Amino acid sequence: MTDFLQLTAAGLSQGSVYALLAVGLIATYTVRHVVNIAQGDYATLAGLGSISLVSAGLPLPVAILIALVTVTLASVIIERLVISRVKNLTTLVSIILTLGVSTLLQAIMLLTWGAEARRLPAFPGSDLNLGGVSIRSQELWMLGALVVVGGGVLLFYEKTRWGKALRASAEQPVAARIVGISPAAASIIAFAIAGFVGAAAGVVSSPIYLSIWSGGLLLGLKGFVAAVLGGLYSFRAAIVGALLLGVLESYVAGYVASGWKDAVAFFILIIVLIIRPAGLVLRPNAVRV
Amino acid sequence: MHRAHRRLLIPAAVAASIALAFTGCTASNFGGDNGGGGDATEEGPIKIGAVLDITGVGANLGVPEQNTLNMLAEQLNEEGGINGREVELIIEDNQSTEDGAARATTQLIENDEVDLIIGASRTGPSLAMRPLVEAAQVPTISVAANAAIVDGSEWVFKTAQNDVVVIERILDHAEEQGYTKVALARDATGFGEGIAELITELGAERGITLTATEAFEPSATDFTAQMTNLRAADADFVIIWGITPSAGLAQAAYVQIGVGKPVYQSHGVANDAFFEAAGDAAEGVIAPMGRLLVADQLGDDDPQKEVIDRFIADYTEAYDTPPSSFAGHAYDAWKIGVAAIEEAGTDPEALRDAIEATSDFVGISGVFTMTPENHSGLTADALIMAIAEGGRWNLLEE
Numbered sequence: 073m074t075d076f077l078q079l080t081a082a083g084l085s086q087g088s089v090y091a092l093l094a095v096g097l098i099a100t101y102t103v104r105h106v107v108n109i110a111q112g113d114y115a116t117l118a119g120l121g122s123i124s125l126v127s128a129g130l131p132l133p134v135a136i137l138i139a140l141v142t143v144t145l146a147s148v149i150i151e152r153l154v155i156s157r158v159k160n161l162t163t164l165v166s167i168i169l170t171l172g173v174s175t176l177l178q179a180i181m182l183l184t185w186g187a188e189a190r191r192l193p194a195f196p197g198s199d200l201n202l203g204g205v206s207i208r209s210q211e212l213w214m215l216g217a218l219v220v221v222g223g224g225v226l227l228f229y230e231k232t233r234w235g236k237a238l239r240a241s242a243e244q245p246v247a248a249r250i251v252g253i254s255p256a257a258a259s260i261i262a263f264a265i266a267g268f269v270g271a272a273a274g275v276v277s278s279p280i281y282l283s284i285w286s287g288g289l290l291l292g293l294k295g296f297v298a299a300v301l302g303g304l305y306s307f308r309a310a311i312v313g314a315l316l317l318g319v320l321e322s323y324v325a326g327y328v329a330s331g332w333k334d335a336v337a338f339f340i341l342i343i344v345l346i347i348r349p350a351g352l353v354l355r356p357n358a359v360r361v
Numbered sequence: 362m363h364r365a366h367r368r369l370l371i372p373a374a375v376a377a378s379i380a381l382a383f384t385g386c387t388a389s390n391f392g393g394d395n396g397g398g399g400d401a402t403e404e405g406p407i408k409i410g411a412v413l414d415i416t417g418v419g420a421n422l423g424v425p426e427q428n429t430l431n432m433l434a435e436q437l438n439e440e441g442g443i444n445g446r447e448v449e450l451i452i453e454d455n456q457s458t459e460d461g462a463a464r465a466t467t468q469l470i471e472n473d474e475v476d477l478i479i480g481a482s483r484t485g486p487s488l489a490m491r492p493l494v495e496a497a498q499v500p501t502i503s504v505a506a507n508a509a510i511v512d513g514s515e516w517v518f519k520t521a522q523n524d525v526v527v528i529e530r531i532l533d534h535a536e537e538q539g540y541t542k543v544a545l546a547r548d549a550t551g552f553g554e555g556i557a558e559l560i561t562e563l564g565a566e567r568g569i570t571l572t573a574t575e576a577f578e579p580s581a582t583d584f585t586a587q588m589t590n591l592r593a594a595d596a597d598f599v600i601i602w603g604i605t606p607s608a609g610l611a612q613a614a615y616v617q618i619g620v621g622k623p624v625y626q627s628h629g630v631a632n633d634a635f636f637e638a639a640g641d642a643a644e645g646v647i648a649p650m651g652r653l654l655v656a657d658q659l660g661d662d663d664p665q666k667e668v669i670d671r672f673i674a675d676y677t678e679a680y681d682t683p684p685s686s687f688a689g690h691a692y693d694a695w696k697i698g699v700a701a702i703e704e705a706g707t708d709p710e711a712l713r714d715a716i717e718a719t720s721d722f723v724g725i726s727g728v729f730t731m732t733p734e735n736h737s738g739l740t741a742d743a744l745i746m747a748i749a750e751g752g753r754w755n756l757l758e759e
Contacts, residue, residue, distance in 0.1 A: 075589045078618060082585030187420035189606045191637050199617070206618050280613075281582035282606055282638065286416065326586035330577055331549060333586075 074204040079322045085211035087318020088218040089115075089281075092273035093295025094302060094310040095222045096266035101304045102229070103242045103262035106155060106166040110174040112292025114270025117177060118143045119283030120185045122275050123192050132193060140271045147267025148260055156259060174289060181285035189287075192278035210279045217276040218311070221269055226307040228265075238262060290334070297337040300344055301351040309352040406449040407442070407707055409434070409698065410469035412480035412490060413504075413691075417457025418579035421605045421634045422482040425684055426504060426691035427452055430479065432679050433695045443702050451475065455486050457579075462486030463493060470497045476707040479694045481505060482687065483604070485551030491517050500713045502698055504690035506628065507551055511736035518716055518736040520693040520726055522628055522651065524552075526741040528559050530649040531600060531625045534746060536567040538623075540597035543569055546587050546611055548603035549576040552629060556602050572596050579607045584614035592620045604629035609638025616642035623647070628744070632685030636752045647757060649744040651726040653689045658756040668723050689725030697722055697729065 093111050100106045118139040125135035150173055158165060197209030229235035241248040241258040249255065273291075274283065281287075298317055302310025317337055325333040344351055411430055414423035434450040442448050451473050453465035462481045469475045470493065477500050481487045484507035494501040495516050503510045503519040506527075511519050535543065545560060547553030557574045564571060573594030575587035588611065591599055599622055601611050608630050615624060624646050626635075631650035636643050652659055656669045672692055676684040684692075700722070701715035719738060722729040727743025747754040 075593060078589050079586055082583055086583050182416065187416040187424055188634060189420070189638070191640070194640070201619060204619075208617055282610070284420075287582075322583070322586055325583075326589055330575070330581065330587055333578075333581070 075326070077203075077205045079326045080319055081205055081207050081211065083319030083322030084315055085208075085214045085280075085318070086321065087315035088214045089273050089277045089291065090294045090298045090317055091218050091311045091314035092222055092269050093292060094298035094314050095225050095307055096269040096273075097292075097295055097299040098302060098304060098307055098310055099225060099229070099265040099269070100262045101299070103238050104155065104161065104166070104259050105163050105242065106161065106170065107163055107296070107304075108266060109167060109170040109292060110150065110177055110288070111266060111270050111295055112290070113174050113177040113181075113288035114143050114147060114267055115274030115277070115291055116181060116283050116285060116288040117146065118271035118274035119192060119278035120181055120190065120285070123190050123278065123283060124185070126193060132195070136275045139275055140268060143271035143274075144264050144267040147263045147270070151259055151263035155263070156256065174292070178285055178288065185285060187285065189282040189284035191282050192275060194279040195276075208280065210276070214276045214280075217272050221272045222307070222311055225265055225269060226311075229307065234261075294337050297341045300341060303349070303351040303353040306351075306353045309354075313352050404446070406447040407702060408449045408451060408473055408475040408477075409695075410473060410475035410478045410480075411450065411452045411691075412455050412462050412465045412469065412478065412486065413452060414457040414482035414486060415452075415454040418607070419457040419481075419483045419486075419604065421632060421685075422504075422687040423454070423457070425632070425688035426482055428680050429676065429684065429688040429691040430695055432676065433692065433699075436675075437699065443699060444706075448699075455481055457483065457486065459485050459489035462489045466490045466493045470494070470499055475499065476709075477502070477698045477702065477712065479504065479691065479698065483550065483552055484510060484554070487517075487519070488551055498709050498713075500698075500701075500709060500716055502694040502716070504687070504694050505552070507554065508737065509551075509555065514736055516713055518697075518731060518738070520697070520724070520729070520738075521690045522649075522726060522739050522743050523737050524556065524627070525559060525563075526739070526744060527628055527649045528556070528563055529741060530744050530746065531627075531647075532560070532563055532567050532569055534647065535569060535598055535625065538598075540623075541569055542572050542594075542596040543598055543600060544573040544575075544591045544594040544596035545571060545600045545602065546575045546577060546584075546591055546615075547600075548607070548629070549578050552604065553602050560600065577603065577607060577611060579604060581607055582610060584611040585618065587611065588615045588618050588620075591615065592618055596622065598623045598625065600625045600627075602627045602629070605632060605634040606638035609635045609643070612639040612646060613642040628686060631747075631754070632687060633683070633753070634685070636749070639749075643749040643752070646749040648747055648749075648754075650747050650754070651686050651689055651743060652745055653684065653686050653725050654754040655745060655747055655756040664723055664728060665725070669725055672725055686726065693722075693724035693726050693729065696724060697731075 096111050100108050122135045122139035154169055194210050195213045199209050200207045237253045238258045241253045241255050245255055298314035299310050301313025321333050321336045324336050413426050415427055437448050455461035455465050479502050484505045487503040487505040487510045501517045506521040506524050508523045508525055511517050545557055547556045561571050575590050577587050601608050626646055626648040628650040630648055631654055652665055653669055659666050697719050701712055705711040705715035717731050717733055719729055719731040727739040729738035731738040746757040748757040
């Protein structure tokens with residue numbers, strides 16, 4: 073039983089990273105119908121950037137803050153320079169474009185930070201031991217980041233006028249324009265949010281999982297699987313899906329064989345796309361994968 | 362929809378034609394080379410190729426190896442090369458993959474027509490290179506560990522200490538502590554291949570039984586599952602067999618779940634990157650390794666001290682960071698290879714025989730004596746036991 077709970081705890085903290093990336097993916101998909109392959113690279117970029125700032129002598133919170141702001145800006149710049157230039161942007165074209173962006177970001181990171189994995193110092197806090205189940209304080213930070221950042225984005229999109237307007241601009245662009253919502257502004261805001269949550273995922277996970285230039289693609293794809301579980305639309309379903317995915321991976325690694333771990337996500341992806349394209353969303357609407 | 366398709370067609374067509382053009386180029390280059398020169402090239406630069414794990418999971422190994430080779434090649438050419446001939450070093454990145462290593466090797470053999478190959482950094486890619494260099498008869502010195510790389514080989518040598526002697530050192534030490542049960546977490550790739558069998562076999566002579574084996578991918582980031590299973594195995598001590606960063610992350614996960622049994626690691630963690638990956642969890646880990654990382658604690662009578670001290674000074678001056686054991690494996694491969702070329706020239710058979718005749722060569726990882734049967738050249742004396750203390754490796758008093 074202790075082992076089971078230990079595996080669950082590890083899965084939940086891994087899942088919280090997937091969840092943040094899924095939130096970022098949905099943020100841009102619901103507004104621009106863009107599947108952003110570079111979402112995971114935002115995480116590694118923020119991780120590596122904050123590591124450099126810390127080794128340059130900046131205090132950890134300042135380094136993290138600068139990394140979050142920089143990656144948010146980088147995401148907006150990518151939107152302005154690449155995404156917004158394409159007329160009649162289809163989802164397929166967006167995948168090809170952002171795959172290019174991802175490759176470019178990885179090359180820049182490889183040349184800037186080198187090929188070796190690096191670690192951000194752990195955030196303050198002491199580790200817990202609950203009846204034999206050990207939980208690192210950093211894992212609580214990861215779950216906390218999901219609650220605060222992921223929850224914040226969810227509330228913004230679902231409860232505020234601004235958030236609703238963002239979605240409206242995707243579903244009814246003409247009507248949105250008539251009532252005064254600029255599609256360009258909506259797109260910028262969506263990419264800023266995606267950059268911010270991606271960066272948050274990167275800095276909270278770096279102390280445990282390390283940051284390496286090439287790590288973003290697989291991380292982003294796991295986030296994408298979680299986003300598909302949310303029908304590429306529902307933040308709630310995607311977050312639940314991401315946590316389930318993390319836990320399932322952990323069980324497979326513990327009870328079956330660790331070699332199967334990375335296959336779990338893609339097995340789920342195939343099953344979901346064939347059997348239930350709406351994912352975990354209980355009341356599927358028109359948006360499909 | 363149709364328009365979108367057409368728009369995609371153009372870039373796809375462009376990409377396809379570029380790809381075709383590339384294949385065409387390589388083919389014509391290859392043909393040109395064959396037509397131009399013969400195979401007896403005793404003039405022009407001596408070509409040494411290297412296939413290293415510079416990016417990917419082996420980066421902690423391949424990067425310092427690349428640095429070392431670049432530095433030594435520069436030094437050699439400043440001193441006038443080998444017998445007046447310049448040395449051209451061609452380094453290929455295999456991206457820590459087997460197929461990447463095979464491609465790079467073919468490239469070095471067929472296009473660059475190198476005289477000697479160094480690499481690869483890890484066992485898996487080295488094993489992928491072996492049949493290619495054996496068939497092409499190109500002398501090759503691997504810098505990876507597993508004895509299978511050179512087992513029965515004709516053209517392949519290696520400079521990292523054999524896994525067998527490393528395991529013997531670990532088990533000897535564990536036996537002295539009175540341990541009888543061991544649990545193993547091993548690298549799932551070539552480096553960890555056969556390790557469980559070796560521990561079972563060598564442990565039997567020492568009254569040590571293997572109670573559980575777990576495997577981990579070198580690219581993995583979460584090791585809770587494997588470590589939880591090791592906890593259930595209820596052993597006296599644990600062996601984590603891998604390279605950094607994965608072995609360091611596994612170490613951190615093991616300490617995190619709070620079992621508290623002593624941990625031994627392999628010479629795959631003989632670098633400072635281990636401390637970056639494992640953090641405070643590194644404290645107290647024991648690992649057999651070469652003398653490089655504890656050079657400041659060696660006695661003045663140690664035969665390797667002078668060589669090691671000079672290498673550390675040169676490397677630190679060039680790269681502002683001290684070398685790892687892996688840098689040392691590359692140093693040994695380079696020096697053994699260059700010494701053999703100096704003596705025998707670049708005729709493949711003569712060069713192979715010269716490497717095979719290496720005797721009492723004082724290197725970084727040990728003192729090498731190769732024979733036709735032994736293409737590894739190191740004995741158990743090449744290893745010391747080191748303990749992780751305060752963020753560095755210290756010589757363990759035995």
